[in-house]
Amino acid sequence: MKTCRVVKILFRILPVRAWKGNALERHINRCQSCRASLALREEARDYVQKPDELIASDSIWPAVEASIKTDPQALGRRAYPFARLLKPIIGIAALAGVLLLIFVQSKPPRPTDNSRPVTLTEDFRLDSVEAWGKPAQALVYQARDSQIMVIWVK
């Protein structure tokens, strides 16, 4: 099959079918050899089923009618007036969600009271410890980033 080199290049360089189609259309209108390499409508008739030659089955309408009659409320029941808007709405909502997520993630964490380091001298003081009525020795443990304090008395 003789094909113009332009067509081969177009097929190779253009990544999207729609672009290829539009470029091909423009090219074929000018290129005689490319136009000659395409089948005409008359030629293609042998490759499709033709409605006028086809004896369409008579069973189609009875089956359709039976289905409609068994469910008379079917007419318009599934018509969603906002069905066309559904896709754009979902798209906008998804985009808004992603933007919100990015905004939340990019925000630096605000220092809270909980994250403030506790200093023993400020909030906690132990003057004396007694165990079973006798003075005892107290040991105070606190992990560096924890607010839990363990007091060991002996």
Next chain:
Amino acid sequence: MDERVVVKRCLEGDIACFRQIVLSHKAPLMAAALTILGNRQDAEDICQETFIQAYRHLSSFDSGRNLRAWLYTILYRRCLNVAKRKKRFAKVLDRLRSAPGAWIPSPDSRPASLAALPSGFYEALSPRERTVLSLWVNEGYTAVEIAAILGCPPGTARYHLFIVRKKIRVMTEKTRENLPSR
């Protein structure tokens, strides 16, 4: 009767009017389904389903649009689903057939009524390309009209049409070359 009036009367519950729609569009839809699927039983089922779905969604039909093109849109989507299902099923069958000791008869999906279509047609063209071909030949639709049915940009429809016409030309030339040797 004007198509808009027929649709309006259908929406008012006149089943006889819907029958008129079915009778006037069933042959072209059946031809398209047969070209796409290559199986009469499947094509009949798809046509029935198309009309039932059209009846259910008739209130969403835009009266400014061509009714047949709208029916073709429904038909095309259903045909594509069937073709995908069949492809998956064929893969499973092939795997089973290749298993040792398994015997499964090869499916004869082409009834005798379709023998008129040239051999190699179903192998050479994808379901989408067969749809484009059927719409282009039988209805005389342009790439823009085909794109609206397929739900793709007009450029994509042009691309498919180009590929289909090229393949058909190749098949025709091969057939011509083979003729004198017979």
